[in-house]
Amino acid sequence: GENVEQHPSTLSVQEGDSAVIKCTYSDSASNYFPWYKQELGKGPQLIIDIRSNVGEKKDQRIAVTLNKTAKHFSLHITETQPEDSAVYFCAASTGNYGQNFVFGPGTRLSVLP
Amino acid sequence: GAVVSQHPSRVICKSGTSVKIECRSLDFQATTMFWYRQFPKQSLMLMATSNEGSKATYEQGVEKDKFLINHASLTLSTLTVTSAHPEDSSFYICSAKSDGGYTFGSGTRLTVV
Numbered sequence: 001g002e003n004v005e006q007h008p009s010t011l012s013v014q015e016g017d018s019a020v021i022k023c024t025y026s027d028s029a030s031n032y033f034p035w036y037k038q039e040l041g042k043g044p045q046l047i048i049d050i051r052s053n054v055g056e057k058k059d060q061r062i063a064v065t066l067n068k069t070a071k072h073f074s075l076h077i078t079e080t081q082p083e084d085s086a087v088y089f090c091a092a093s094t095g096n097y098g099q100n101f102v103f104g105p106g107t108r109l110s111v112l113p
Numbered sequence: 114g115a116v117v118s119q120h121p122s123r124v125i126c127k128s129g130t131s132v133k134i135e136c137r138s139l140d141f142q143a144t145t146m147f148w149y150r151q152f153p154k155q156s157l158m159l160m161a162t163s164n165e166g167s168k169a170t171y172e173q174g175v176e177k178d179k180f181l182i183n184h185a186s187l188t189l190s191t192l193t194v195t196s197a198h199p200e201d202s203s204f205y206i207c208s209a210k211s212d213g214g215y216t217f218g219s220g221t222r223l224t225v226v
Contacts, residue, residue: 034215036217041220041222042219042220043117043119043206043217043219044217045217046214046215049214089156089157101215103156103157105155105156106154106155108154
């Protein structure tokens with residue numbers, strides 16, 4: 001089955017700096033890769049996603065890149081703000097949005113003011 | 114956007130009792146909903162896939178007689194933790210598939226004392 005790894009497990013950056021979180025997946029059939037932000041005591045919120053037919057997608061300060069050959073994808077957050085502090089999960093799935101998907105172990109991002 | 118409502122947000126119950134958690138899709142119909150369990154500082158682990166009008170599909174290692182799932186309508190799935198024990202204490206999260214992808218509920222913190 002699919003296995004998703006995520007690094008780093010924790011990340012601290014200064015406000016205004018950029019943050020990068022990287023994920024790798026094992027199943028070459030995976031074709032949908034969402035990123036979720038989870039704040040303490042809340043459910044995950046989708047922040048950006050990318051399909052396998054696209055190499056990069058950007059939404060304001062957030063961008064995701066995908067390298068299907070290497071089977072890895074990354075989340076890039078620019079001009080970080082304290083409210084970006086949360087746990088971020090990547091995921092990989094197959095099919096059109098997938099019946100279910102496998103989450104990475106998560107990255108705890110702390111943005112220091 | 115799609116909204117998934119989950120109740121209760123927190124519940125404390127005595128060991129041996131049962132607890133029901135509800136997951137509702139508010140503005141869309143969800144033939145498929147998913148139930149996850151999340152331990153502190155860990156990722157989300159899929160417990161089961163809930164299908165409207167049919168039996169749920171449980172992941173390996175999840176006791177179907179302990180975690181009863183009912184998906185009686187296109188907007189409601191329930192998870193009942195039967196004969197709860199302290200080791201069942203966890204954060205339970207549901208999600209539903211909409212046109213825009215997967216939307217998660219806000220989660221339920223279950224504490225069994």
